[in-house]
């Protein structure tokens with residue numbers, strides 16, 4: 196059985212950062228499942244398909260994507276990394292992610308990332324739906340205000356424009372949609388360790404996660 200470490204949580208809670216650091220430390224593969232939802236939304240937009248149209252599930256099923264070793268994403272062989280990470284794309288991803296047909300279309304593609312020596316997978320339903328038997332499940336959280344501030348800093352550092360007040364609202368709207376949808380809502384798995392990083396540094400969060408991963412016997 197391939198060891199899988201799942202990291203779920205709301206937007207800006209640090210999933211991607213911690214998933215990358217843990218994967219590097221352990222030599223495991225990485226699955227950024229949110230990128231698949233973002234790429235599906237972008238692919239539908241590119242083909243002029245309405246995000247509510249039934250065709251979006253077929254777009255998800257036939258997605259032509261690849262990731263560089265450094266995580267850069269390519270859609271139909273074009274690098275889409277900068278547009279992929281915008282809040283607008285995140286909001287579109289959250290909308291199509293509420294659709295059961297889209298989630299079903301992406302399920303096996305996500306499971307296929309679990310190859311030796313192991314996988315760190317981040318998203319919303321990694322521990323509850325995609326990898327329910329994972330030996331180490333983590334759920335990251337932080338206050339909406341802190342998450343918006345971190346996201347603001349990150350966007351500015353990446354040369355993108357951002358407005359803090361708008362980000363707080365967007366993050367709350369996305370949280371509400373992701374938490375309250377009928378299918379695979381954002382919720383910690385029963386056996387997940389919940390880490391609130393509001394007052395913790397990245398290093399402190401990583402140390403706590405590694406302690407749990409070791410205690411679960413994954414490494």
Ligand SMILES: Nc1ncnc2c1ncn2[C@@H]1O[C@H](COP(=O)(O)OP(=O)(O)O)[C@@H](O)[C@H]1O
Pocket residue numbers: 204205206207208209210211212213345346348349392395396397400
């Ligand atoms: N504990 C923390 N303390 C300070 N900054 C953090 C912490 N965790 C994450 N960050 C920063 O917050 C931003 C958003 O983190 P990210 O990993 O992209 O979140 P997510 O993948 O959950 O949306 C990044 O710039 C990251 O460096």
Ligand SMILES: Nc1ccn([C@H]2C[C@H](O)[C@@H](COP(=O)(O)OP(=O)(O)O)O2)c(=O)n1
Pocket residue numbers: 204205206207208210211228229230232233285288289292293317318319320321369373
């Ligand atoms: N496993 C997943 C991953 C993402 N999603 C949806 C819900 C999220 O709001 C969007 C974007 O996710 P992503 O993880 O890329 O976003 P953040 O980095 O957390 O802001 O996709 C999901 O429903 N299930």
